[in-house]
Amino acid sequence: xxxxxxxxxxxxxxxxxxxxxxxxxxxxxxxxxxxxxxxxxxxxxxxxxxxxxxxxxxxxxxxxxxxxxxxxxxxxxxxxxxxxxxxxxxxxxxxxxxxxxxxxxxxxxxxxxxxxxxxxxxxxxxxxxxxxxxxxxxxxxxxxxxxxxxxxxxxxxxxxxxxxxxxxxxxx
Numbered sequence: 008x009x010x011x012x013x014x015x016x017x018x019x020x021x022x023x024x025x026x027x028x029x030x031x032x033x034x035x036x037x038x039x040x041x042x043x044x045x046x047x048x049x050x051x052x053x054x055x056x057x058x059x060x061x062x063x064x065x066x067x068x069x070x071x072x073x074x075x076x077x078x079x080x081x082x083x084x085x086x087x088x089x090x091x092x093x094x095x096x097x098x099x100x101x102x103x104x105x106x107x108x109x110x111x112x113x114x115x116x117x118x119x120x121x122x123x124x125x126x127x128x129x130x131x132x133x134x135x136x137x138x139x140x141x142x143x144x145x146x147x148x149x150x151x152x153x154x155x156x157x158x159x160x161x162x163x164x165x166x167x168x169x170x171x172x173x174x175x176x177x178x179x
Contacts, residue, residue, distance in 0.1 A: 010027065010057065010058060011047050011058075011059050012047055012055060012056045017047075017059075020061050020062055022060055022062055023038065024047070024058065024059060025058040026052060026054050026057055027058055028052050028054040029049060029054065031051040031052070032060075033050075034060075041057060079106055079107045084177070085099070085174060086099075088174060088177045088178070091177055092144070092146060092174070092177070093144050094146070095137075095140075097127070097134075098137045098141050098146075100127040100129060101129075101134060102141070102146075102170065103127075104118065104122075104123045104126040104127050105118065107126065113166075115150060115164040115165060115166050116164070116167075117162040117164045118162060119162045120134045120138075145169055145173075146173065147165050147169065148166040148168070148169060150163065150165070150166065151163075152164070
């Protein structure tokens with residue numbers, strides 16, 4: 008992570024600035040309000056350097072072509088606020104695995120615990136505990152079983168909208 012300390016370090020690719028101390032975020036015209044003389048400072052806590060946030064480059068610019076698609080998009084805010092949401096690493100892995108199946112806000116997904124275990128490298132029991140904690144914390148809704156899967160068992164359906172709603176509030 009490269010901190011910007013001087014106004015002349017700003018480029019047109021910077022779309023926001025974030026304070027590493029108090030996490031205040033400045034975007035749009037607010038970026039230029041943080042310039043004091045030729046120095047960048049947080050107007051909230053007076054910290055003397057800010058983290059630049061850039062326009063996202065296309066996935067195809069970031070990875071080799073044969074692994075650039077398909078991919079699962081995740082907002083940076085998920086990693087930024089995982090602790091504030093009370094999530095540990097296992098729960099974060101389960102969310103990433105669940106998100107792999109979701110296409111639109113409001114979608115339900117129903118991968119089996121075994122499938123989630125395979126994608127996360129967690130045991131089935133660890134997946135079960137992580138899902139239970141996500142449900143208990145109100146981040147994921149568990150709904151009635153979906154279609155029957157292997158061996159006649161059916162998988163729960165999961166909705167991640169509560170997580171994304173809480174995350175949006177934290178970002179606001």
